[in-house]
Amino acid sequence: MPDTTNTFDASHTGRLDDEYDDAAGYYVDGDPIADTKAPGGPLEERWDTRQFEARIANPANRRRLSVIVVGTGLAGASAAATLGEAGYVVKSFCYQDSPRRAHSIAAQGGINAAKNYKGDGDSVFRLFYDTIKGGDYRARESNVYRLAQVSRNIIDQCVAQGVPFAREYGGLLDNRSFGGVQVSRTFYARGQTGQQLLIGAYQALERQVAAGTVKCYTRHEMVELIVVDGRARGIIVRDLVTGEIETYFADVVVLANGGYGNVFFLSTNAMGSNVTASWRAHRKGAYMANPCYTQIHPTCIPVSGAHQSKLTLMSESLRNDGRIWVPKNKADCDKDPRDIPEEDRDYYLERIYPAFGNLVPRDIASRQAKNMCDEGRGVGPEVEGVRRGVYLDFEEAIGRLGRDAIENKYGNLFDMYARITGEDPYSVPMRIYPAVHYVMGGLWVDYDLQSTIPGLFVTGEANFSDHGANRLGASALMQGLADGYFVLPNTIRDYLAEGPFEKVAEDDPAVVEAQESVRSRIHQLMNTNGTRSVDSYHRELGNIMWEYCGMERSADGLKKAIDLIRTLKQDFWRNVKVLGAAETMNQSLERAGRVADFFELGELMCLDALNRRESCGGHFRAESQTEDGEALRHDDTYAYVAAWEWAGADEKPVLHKENLTYEFVEMKQRSYK
Amino acid sequence: MKFTLNIWRQPDAVTAGKIHTYELDEVSEDMSFLEMLDVLNEDLNAKGEEPVAFDSDCREGICGSCGLMINGEAHGPEVTTTCQLHMRSFKDGDSITIEPWRADAFPVVKDLVVDRGAFDRIIQQGGYISVNTGAAPDAHATPVPKDKADRAFDVATCISCGACVAACPNGSASLFVGAKITHLGELPQGQAERDTRVVNMVAQHDHEGFGGCTNIGECTAACPKEIPLDVISRLNWDLHAALRHGK
Amino acid sequence: MAVSGLIFIGFVLTHMYGNLKAFGGHDSFNEYAHHLREFGEPILPHEGALWIIRLALIVSLVVHVACAVALWRRAAKARSVKYVVKKSKASSLSSRTMRWGGVTLLVFIVWHLLNFSIGKINVQGGATDDPYNLMVDSFDVWWLTAIYLVAMVALGMHLHHGTFSAAQTLGLTNNDKARRNAKAAGALLAVVIAGGFSLVPIFVLAGVITK
Numbered sequence A: 001m002p003d004t005t006n007t008f009d010a011s012h013t014g015r016l017d018d019e020y021d022d023a024a025g026y027y028v029d030g031d032p033i034a035d036t037k038a039p040g041g042p043l044e045e046r047w048d049t050r051q052f053e054a055r056i057a058n059p060a061n062r063r064r065l066s067v068i069v070v071g072t073g074l075a076g077a078s079a080a081a082t083l084g085e086a087g088y089v090v091k092s093f094c095y096q097d098s099p100r101r102a103h104s105i106a107a108q109g110g111i112n113a114a115k116n117y118k119g120d121g122d123s124v125f126r127l128f129y130d131t132i133k134g135g136d137y138r139a140r141e142s143n144v145y146r147l148a149q150v151s152r153n154i155i156d157q158c159v160a161q162g163v164p165f166a167r168e169y170g171g172l173l174d175n176r177s178f179g180g181v182q183v184s185r186t187f188y189a190r191g192q193t194g195q196q197l198l199i200g201a202y203q204a205l206e207r208q209v210a211a212g213t214v215k216c217y218t219r220h221e222m223v224e225l226i227v228v229d230g231r232a233r234g235i236i237v238r239d240l241v242t243g244e245i246e247t248y249f250a251d252v253v254v255l256a257n258g259g260y261g262n263v264f265f266l267s268t269n270a271m272g273s274n275v276t277a278s279w280r281a282h283r284k285g286a287y288m289a290n291p292c293y294t295q296i297h298p299t300c301i302p303v304s305g306a307h308q309s310k311l312t313l314m315s316e317s318l319r320n321d322g323r324i325w326v327p328k329n330k331a332d333c334d335k336d337p338r339d340i341p342e343e344d345r346d347y348y349l350e351r352i353y354p355a356f357g358n359l360v361p362r363d364i365a366s367r368q369a370k371n372m373c374d375e376g377r378g379v380g381p382e383v384e385g386v387r388r389g390v391y392l393d394f395e396e397a398i399g400r401l402g403r404d405a406i407e408n409k410y411g412n413l414f415d416m417y418a419r420i421t422g423e424d425p426y427s428v429p430m431r432i433y434p435a436v437h438y439v440m441g442g443l444w445v446d447y448d449l450q451s452t453i454p455g456l457f458v459t460g461e462a463n464f465s466d467h468g469a470n471r472l473g474a475s476a477l478m479q480g481l482a483d484g485y486f487v488l489p490n491t492i493r494d495y496l497a498e499g500p501f502e503k504v505a506e507d508d509p510a511v512v513e514a515q516e517s518v519r520s521r522i523h524q525l526m527n528t529n530g531t532r533s534v535d536s537y538h539r540e541l542g543n544i545m546w547e548y549c550g551m552e553r554s555a556d557g558l559k560k561a562i563d564l565i566r567t568l569k570q571d572f573w574r575n576v577k578v579l580g581a582a583e584t585m586n587q588s589l590e591r592a593g594r595v596a597d598f599f600e601l602g603e604l605m606c607l608d609a610l611n612r613r614e615s616c617g618g619h620f621r622a623e624s625q626t627e628d629g630e631a632l633r634h635d636d637t638y639a640y641v642a643a644w645e646w647a648g649a650d651e652k653p654v655l656h657k658e659n660l661t662y663e664f665v666e667m668k669q670r671s672y673k
Numbered sequence B: 001m002k003f004t005l006n007i008w009r010q011p012d013a014v015t016a017g018k019i020h021t022y023e024l025d026e027v028s029e030d031m032s033f034l035e036m037l038d039v040l041n042e043d044l045n046a047k048g049e050e051p052v053a054f055d056s057d058c059r060e061g062i063c064g065s066c067g068l069m070i071n072g073e074a075h076g077p078e079v080t081t082t083c084q085l086h087m088r089s090f091k092d093g094d095s096i097t098i099e100p101w102r103a104d105a106f107p108v109v110k111d112l113v114v115d116r117g118a119f120d121r122i123i124q125q126g127g128y129i130s131v132n133t134g135a136a137p138d139a140h141a142t143p144v145p146k147d148k149a150d151r152a153f154d155v156a157t158c159i160s161c162g163a164c165v166a167a168c169p170n171g172s173a174s175l176f177v178g179a180k181i182t183h184l185g186e187l188p189q190g191q192a193e194r195d196t197r198v199v200n201m202v203a204q205h206d207h208e209g210f211g212g213c214t215n216i217g218e219c220t221a222a223c224p225k226e227i228p229l230d231v232i233s234r235l236n237w238d239l240h241a242a243l244r245h246g247k
Numbered sequence C: 001m002a003v004s005g006l007i008f009i010g011f012v013l014t015h016m017y018g019n020l021k022a023f024g025g026h027d028s029f030n031e032y033a034h035h036l037r038e039f040g041e042p043i044l045p046h047e048g049a050l051w052i053i054r055l056a057l058i059v060s061l062v063v064h065v066a067c068a069v070a071l072w073r074r075a076a077k078a079r080s081v082k083y084v085v086k087k088s089k090a091s092s093l094s095s096r097t098m099r100w101g102g103v104t105l106l107v108f109i110v111w112h113l114l115n116f117s118i119g120k121i122n123v124q125g126g127a128t129d130d131p132y133n134l135m136v137d138s139f140d141v142w143w144l145t146a147i148y149l150v151a152m153v154a155l156g157m158h159l160h161h162g163t164f165s166a167a168q169t170l171g172l173t174n175n176d177k178a179r180r181n182a183k184a185a186g187a188l189l190a191v192v193i194a195g196g197f198s199l200v201p202i203f204v205l206a207g208v209i210t211k
């Protein structure tokens, strides 16, 4: 995608009146927060300063310091392996049957790093700048700069581990340009970069298992956090094979449990991706930051029917050659596209954005596709009365470049499309539709990646830290590995230097209470004996979220969504049907627990979106657009991180604001016309 | 479409299981095989019968969670994973027998779910390059010839699904082990531990109770990532070399 | 196992070459049989070389069979619960019948030795001290030829997969091309050896080769 950020008339970024407190009545104002751990001083020295200032746990002591790591994706596996190497006693948890199956495995495109191997003018500062800008000025400068700095070490580490990145004939690493930046800084392993990086981290992890420093608990789902005397001291997990409820203690807990895009039911996330670990921590005092920031990817394979269980992403490189269109007339929507003459086709992106055409950024391409379908001009099968799909047509490209050239470039994507849809994209235009792909929001963390609960650290997609309101392509993998290999191990030691902490008693009231609440929740789910399946609730929640908290959000819609979610949640607890027993493997029960947390998260996402009456990055508020319908940010009012505190089941959440200040880059409004 | 499904049901690891037969109607040919099972499960749930347990996560053919024996073929009739198999590969009215992977090293956990922990334990015995975080030289310090890098990548695409074991008449995991040996053995970074890696991984493979390889080739035909049989040759070569070196 | 298998291959090739001497007539064949016993003299005693070969073959057979039994048992233990439905997708029939094919060969070898070597049984009741005549007498009997031909089918199949398998086991097939070559070699050896062995009995039965 081209770089699209131009300077924009600053008068649009004016202050909003207080009358626009859309979320008034839904929340309570809290104290502002500051990220106190980031050192001041020159940007490029901050990370060194922090590493130096962070205390080092005595090597002899480390065998007595224990760490729990929840999650074995890039962020979790890399952290667990590195902490194991450092000599701590590590327990690693995942819900899959092997650590290597975490959803990081599915990432396709690549991983960014400011290596400047192409000599095309890349630098740490440029990667930092692009990330801040890409995040629409809603991320922290210190964090992002550090991310760009350590990006270089990641590549070194991965290559040494044997990650088979693509290479040139000279034997050196190849790079490509990705996600609309002007430099080629993306390292890749064909279309399976996430897989190869994760296998590298997984192998490092298994090496530590063999060395005895890490113990892996697979098919173990964290269902509660244990907080004793204000510190995170352990977790409660359900053994997914035996159904047993087990308690594990440690000096520190790290959450690396990934993203929560599955709150939308349909997303490109794995079936099991969930928010439970984060949400349980949130309920115990960890703030949730910017939960409404969601990235929606424009080129996914559309829903084919009510049975759809997940959506599949196709690389957005397809937009380089494909032309996107819908029929001009609704009457043509069920026709064979090949029979619709040129003059009856609406190449709407080329029409609305003549300068960028089909290469407009992800959020714009996504939103316009939705608009076309809402107008009734979508194509493909009707699902619940609406056709949700637009054509991505390669006829012109095949005519211009030849079929072979297209096959060379996109062969594997075309094959995947054909396998899933049963249609041949060489002769019939592809159908695409946007899908939820990534969440920028997550648990609030400081510069040390520590949450608001002392001793609870959060890494990877599960935290909110580095991408602001929108993430650049190929930067999530970078962040996950930066957090796990290089940042967390260096910040957590400062906390661990105070340990080992006093042993937690099995019968500590906090522990007993946590165990009781887990048991009673499971008991309730198993004994509601209602009539509706878990999936049917999840689907309905997903529909609400997609409709009102998806690509375009409005105050009325969000309020309506909050009501709908509340009602649905009540109904769930009265009428859900979970068969089988809790004392064995029970996949319905697993899902029920996750969906129960998704209800609460969904509500908070809507509230966060309601509060943020501006359009920024992946968040588009109908009330905040230019005359041409483009996103409009309000920097004076909303240049802050919204960190939400749980106040209780029937209490209003408390909003804490962390102000964002920009010392090194200037805030600019973007424009694509 | 309409199907008769013969599905292995087994309440847990210790209780004996057996095939149950279900009729399923109104299946669309656009459904993936697992979505078809989702529909069956919704049906069962409505009828008050416990849904069928099966593994899946990414449903994109990359995590390796899914894997069913479908009419006697691992991952079914196409060269792909179970989650990427679609119902249009079957005929209306077909009868489909669905079983878990069968190998004593992969004990059944419940219904169609098996425990593939043996694969992790094999990797623990050397399926890695020993380099602590932070100890790496610059990524460009060691160029890797493109053909070697490409071959390493091709075999590193193994998703650890276990179809090779499931399909192998000997219940051998040689394709899986060979893929890792070849991946790391092709790269300059993997040379230092090449001998010990193969000896220890093969020892663990045998210890887990996988069968011996007789080069039949069912594994590679079932492999959704088309890992070629020559990784087993490579495994043997490295093993002989290691034994010659006295490892 | 691969090494013992290759020793067998070497042996059967030579053995076949010897058998084909039958086309040269009575004297040519017997001279060959006789020569086998004198080979290596005077460095080795009479029948010395033959015994070395026999010893190597016996050791190979023991090793080969022991490995086969071990593999068989491991496979049985690796999958104690069988599939209700199991299809073969890509494997050759010969690869899947190595074990029963091997057993067939073993039984045949025993019979074969009784027939021509240790036992020297002439089912027609004729002389047993003339190798050529013993052979012709034997293959004149249709069912003896039939047994022999069945064994040759088994041998051909065993070699068809065995040759390729041995190459794999020795680590010689590290790419597509080597793999294809090894498979082709297996097919070739199977046809040449099984075919070569079959010619003599067929021609005897057909009355082309006579006493």
Ligand SMILES: Cc1cc2nc3c(=O)[nH]c(=O)nc-3n(C[C@H](O)[C@H](O)[C@H](O)COP(=O)(O)OP(=O)(O)OC[C@H]3O[C@@H](n4cnc5c(N)ncnc54)[C@H](O)[C@@H]3O)c2cc1C
Pocket: A070, A071, A072, A073, A074, A075, A076, A093, A094, A095, A096, A099, A101, A102, A103, A104, A105, A106, A107, A108, A109, A110, A111, A193, A194, A220, A221, A222, A223, A256, A257, A258, A259, A268, A269, A270, A273, A274, A276, A277, A313, A437, A438, A459, A460, A461, A462, A473, A474, A475, A476, A477, A478, A480
């Ligand atoms: C289809 C797709 C393509 C992508 N492509 C790219 C790309 O090209 N480049 C890029 O940079 N990014 C990409 N991304 C984004 C990126 O892959 C993810 O953001 C990143 O991998 C997340 O890593 P993670 O370690 O934080 O979490 P994950 O990899 O999701 O791991 C989560 C872990 O937590 C565990 N877990 C979760 N909940 C619990 C619980 N309650 N108890 C115990 N364990 C739990 C899971 O078992 C798992 O091990 C893509 C994402 C998708 C979905």
Ligand code: HEM
Pocket: B214, B215, C001, C002, C003, C004, C005, C006, C008, C009, C012, C064, C065, C068, C069, C071, C095, C098, C099, C101, C102, C103, C105, C106, C109, C158, C159, C161, C162, C163, C165, C166, C167, C169
């Ligand atoms: C003239 C006789 C024989 C020849 C030429 C021969 C040749 C071979 C060869 C080359 C192999 C492949 C070795 C490897 O993969 O390492 C093999 C394998 C095998 N042989 Fe034989 N063999 C003979 C007799 C026998 C006998 C008598 C048995 C009896 C039990 C037998 C049983 C097997 C078995 C079970 C294998 C299994 C390995 C596989 O399936 O690849 N063979 N043989």
Ligand code: SF4
Pocket: B157, B158, B159, B160, B161, B162, B163, B164, B165, B175, B176, B179, B219, B222, B223, B224, B225, B226, B227
């Ligand atoms: S080698 Fe192929 S079949 Fe075997 S585990 Fe790997 S991907 Fe699956």
Ligand code: FES
Pocket: B055, B056, B057, B058, B059, B060, B061, B062, B063, B064, B065, B066, B067, B081, B082, B083, B084
């Ligand atoms: S579910 Fe991940 S490979 Fe099938």
